[in-house]
Amino acid sequence: MTEVKPEGNILNARLYPEIRDDTLNFVAPYYSEEEKSAVLSNMETAFSAKQMKELKIFSIKHPLNGWFIVFQSVL
Secondary structure (H helix, E strand, C coil): CCCCCHHHCCCCCCCCCCCCCCEEEEEEEECCHHHHHHHHHHHHHHCCHHHHHHCEEEEEEECCCEEEEEEEEEC
């Protein structure tokens, strides 16, 4: 039997205020700065420079699964 931990839900605005309502978020895990850079590079390949400037890019630390990079767009 498994137990769900409320702090594991990154959509919980009380625990993760960076993940705002009415936004579209692409969230990817990373385990090193090199891996984070690779995710960022892949996003820069997929989106134009103008589109990348429109995204809010930040990291969050999940208490159970470590670091994630977030690419957030306001709807």
